Amino acid sequence: MAKSKVYRLGDLQLKIMKLLWQRADSEAAVAEVHQALSGEGEWAYTTIATMLRKMEARGLVRHRLHDRKFLYRPAVRAEEVTRKISTHFIDRLFEGSLGDMIAHLLTTRQISREELVRLETLIAERKKKL
Amino acid sequence: MAKSKVYRLGDLQLKIMKLLWQRADSEAAVAEVHQALSGEGEWAYTTIATMLRKMEARGLVRHRLHDRKFLYRPAVRAEEVTRKISTHFIDRLFEGSLGDMIAHLLTTRQISREELVRLETLIAERKKKL
DNA sequence: TTGACGTTACTACTAGGGTAGTATTACCTC
DNA sequence: GAGGTAATACTACCCTAGTAGTAACGTCAA
Known part of the structure; x- marks a missing residue:
């Protein structure tokens, strides 16, 4: 399953996920994600769009069409991801303790x-x- | 510099590093690494050899020739790597807190x-x- | 109706981890 | 000195994150 390796999330992907989780309605268009991330570094609009499409293929997000824009929302819960990344970290470095x-x-x-x-x-x- | 991205260590690479750090003399031949790791999973001998060569290119380990074998030893300290991986983890998930x-x-x-x-x-x- | 604009789709590339087969080399033994 | 053995070197994949350019498409305004 796609979710099984959720602990392997790149930096950009995690930033995007956090952004979506933070949203009140949990939805954001590509332009909004791009906008929101523009304080953190420089990403081309198409980079964000491509990343979101790849993330959807991995089962991390879903989208729906609205006003000719794709509105993306998380397909995995923050707690789950945090948990898996943490577990992986603790396992790797501290033998799970x-x-x-x-x-x-x-x-x-x-x-x-x-x-x-x-x-x-x-x-x-x-x-x-x- | 090679060390600047030490927080990005793959699972196998980290296993190898830990193994080398554990060694009393901090040195191990490819065969020894392969042997020691055979409880954890299945890796071909050449996989370990290739990995070690890649790790040397990245500045993670060094080798010296002895008895026609390459003896590898860490080129970075455990504390440094643990520290950087931890920092990266805390930064990513908990905004550095x-x-x-x-x-x-x-x-x-x-x-x-x-x-x-x-x-x-x-x-x-x-x-x-x- | 045409052209600009915003959007997504497609494509392509780089890097690095992981994986491992095949080639080569060098020694050791019979 | 021929053959076996153990070692490294070389090569070639696959996969995924990241990066972004270009193409295509649809709508809206002039």
Whole structure:
């Protein structure tokens, strides 16, 4: 199935997906996607159009015709994609151990006191649910 | 530079890198790599050899001749690669926020009580160092 | 009715990961 | 020295992301 390799999403494809997920009505025409992405870098209009068509072939998005424009909407849920990419990442680098991953990042990266407090709270709540 | 896109490492390449990093002397012949990887899947000997040559071209590994065999060793450090892949991951999915990333994974995934306790300890220690 | 414009379709190319067969080389043994 | 063996070198695929030019088409306005 097309969805089985959702964890292999290129940077541009992911940007597009995030953009569509963000939309209130989850729909956007090619021109809108192109417009919205123009702050992030330079892409030709046709690049976006081609990318969207390829993404549709992969089952990532769908389109419908409206006013002679293609309105694209996500065909996969954000949670699913985030989940699969994360799983792939944790598997690759930390043999699937979420604990190892967090432990590693926590010891090798900058993080503010506020963030740490937030995480403490989160962990405390998480413990209650076990 | 070759190292600039180290965060884009294929699965096989990463497996090979991890294998080399693990080695006590950080060196392995093609046959050894092939052997070590044979539990994980099926790869032809020549696939591994080709991959290693490509990786050398990318600056990921180096080799020296010994006993008519190529002994490969990493040319990039594990910490650097782990760091760059992680950064790329966090940037892509969580706009660069480590806190958001951990918060998200913590609330959407399975984790044991022991792991949570471990993380609490880690966070406490981390706070002391700020 | 013609031409400009906006849109999608088609086509083509580059790069890199993955995959592996075939050719070559060099040594080692009988 | 002939043949086998183990190693690398070379070559050639496929696939997908990214990139974008050009063609075709349909509508609307002058």
